Amino acid sequence: xxxxxxxxxxxxxxxxxxxxxxxxxxxxxxxxxxxxxKQIRQARAVPVTEPPDAPAVSRPAHGTAPRHSAxxx
Numbered sequence: 001x002x003x004x005x006x007x008x009x010x011x012x013x014x015x016x017x018x019x020x021x022x023x024x025x026x027x028x029x030x031x032x033x034x035x036x037x038k039q040i041r042q043a044r045a046v047p048v049t050e051p052p053d054a055p056a057v058s059r060p061a062h063g064t065a066p067r068h069s070a071x072x073x
Contacts, residue, residue: 001009
């Protein structure tokens with residue numbers, strides 16, 4: 001293998017590496033979209049048989065000061 005062939009091989013590897021770096025984010029995004037769409041399809045396929053639970057009452061964190069409304073003077 002002479003110098004010209006070695007330079008061509010290095011250039012080819014560099015171009016392929018750049019191509020992979022440019023295409024990889026797009027491929028990852030396509031795969032994520034497909035996964036999300038699959039999850040949405042599965043969620044739509046499950047029939048709802050009972051009403052959702054009542055929302056929980058929010059409580060202040062333990063150890064925080066209670067909030068009082070302002071008093072009229």
